[in-house]
Amino acid sequence: MRKILVISLFTLSFGILSAQSPIDSLKDVAMSVEGEQKVKALNELFRAYQEADPVTALGYTREALNLATEIGDKKGxxxxxxxxxxxYRQQGAIDKALEYYINSLKIYEELDNKEGIATLKNNIANIYSIKKDFGLAVSYLEQSYALFTQLQDKKKIVGSMNNLGNLNSDLQLFEKAMRYYSEAYQLSQQEGMKFADPLTNLGNIYFKQGNYQRAVEFYNKALDIEKENNNKLGMLSILTNIGATYTKAQMPKPALEYLKEAEKLAEELQAFSYLPNILRSHADILYQQGKSKEAYETILKYDSLREKIYGEESTKKIAQMELVLTFAEKERELQLLQKEGKIQTLELRNTRLFIVMIILGGLMLIGGFNLYFMSNKKKLL
Structure with missing residues (x-):
């Protein structure tokens, strides 16, 4: 599986972070600030949890969106x-991801926020690349790269170069793709960034070319970086790739070791979009071992799971997670109202009284209509 740069926003420096872990400090900040600062802290918590715990990350950014909408914080x-x-993209629901990206881009364009515009055009380009709409992907990515260059944002320039390499790889322009990956990695080294994606993607090209030894070499270098970064999603992607590489090289023992580790991590992270590739490699191993029936059954599981993940099931799964988060938010709102005391109680009583009066008035109108109708009916008889 190739590696792309998907950018989250609001990398903050609050100036009050203590000797606690960064995540604990961010939680303290989120509890202690209000308004736009709280929105920023919640979105930064999304970024902190994004790769290690995607479900928790989703909860924080949902909370951020609700608060930002309530206070009119458009940037938030x-x-x-x-x-x-x-x-959504991590779960494989790419159409829903595209919808959210476009909503975000519209707001950044209203604000004339060049960093935001560049970020969203990068992320939208990734979606079109996945959908094999390379014309739109190239257009959005080139615009994004130009803006990041204008802003002199070295980290995001590295990511854009990596993604340009992906596009050229998709178009079978491997030499050009490798130049972009190499330049991206060299720039990341110059800037002191631990960025594994270009190495992973170089491994992917060697894999496509059948040079499995070189592919594994680059994958292992990338895996070391992702372990150092504690990027579990990055580790999952590379473990899957190494398992697939050993499968193609007809080395089932190391292949199964890496695939089992990848499957366990995918379940832990609920990153189910990785499971079809793992199953496909399992099927190939079974076929190599002469277990045709088991291989066929595994392929059927692969097809079924792929349909669920890339069809409606993925969107439903996230919708269910969001529903749980919504109920939790409403419960917190109710508890807050209960704490606020007599004013809310009085308002609630007045609201109930108003509703009762409306109902009584409606019943009286219905009663009057019935009397009038019965009276006219008797006259007709």
Missing amino acids: MAASYNNLGVS
């Missing part, structure tokens, strides 16, 4: 929409 809304797009 745009960042939250982008982050929701990231969550």
Whole structure:
């Protein structure tokens, strides 16, 4: 599986982070600030949890979106929409991801926020690339790259170069793709960034070319970086790739070891979009071992799971997670109202009284209509 740069927004420096872990400090910030600062903290918590715990990350950015909408924080809304797009893309629901990305882009264009515009055009380009609409993918990615260059954002320039390499790889322009990946990795090294994606993608090209030894070499270098970064999604992608590489090289023992580790991690992260590739490699191993029946049954599981993940099931799954989060939010709102005391109680009583009066008035109108109708009916008889 290739690696793309999907950008989340709001990398913050609050100036009050202590000796606690960064995540604990961010939680303290989110509890202690209000308004736009709270939105920023919640979106930064999304970024902190995005790769290690995607479900928790989704909860934070949902909370950020609700608060940003309530207070009219457009920049916060745009960042939250982008982050929701990231969550959907990770689950394989790419059409829903695209919808959120477009909503975010519209807001950033209203705000004339060049960083936001560049970020969203990058992420939209990734979706079109996945959908094999390379014309739109190239257009959006070139616009994004130009804006990041104008802003002199080295980290995101590295990501854009990596994604340009992906596009050229999709178009079978492997030499050009490898130049982009190499330049991206060299720039990341110069800037002191631990960025594994270009190495993973170089491994992918060697894999496509059948040079499995070189592919594994680059994958292992990338895996070391992702372990150092504690990027579990990155580790999952590379473990899957190494398993597939050993499968193609007809080395079933190491292949199964990596695939089992990848499957366990996919379940832990609920990153189910990785499971079809793992199953496909399992099927290939079974076929190599002469177990044709088991291989066929595994392929059927692969087809079924792929349909569920890339069809409606993925969107339903996230919708269910969002529903649980919504109920939790409503419960917190109810608890807050209960704490606020007599004013809310009085307002609730007045509301109930108003509703009762409307119902009584309606019953009286219905009663009057019935009397009039019965009276006219008797005259007709």
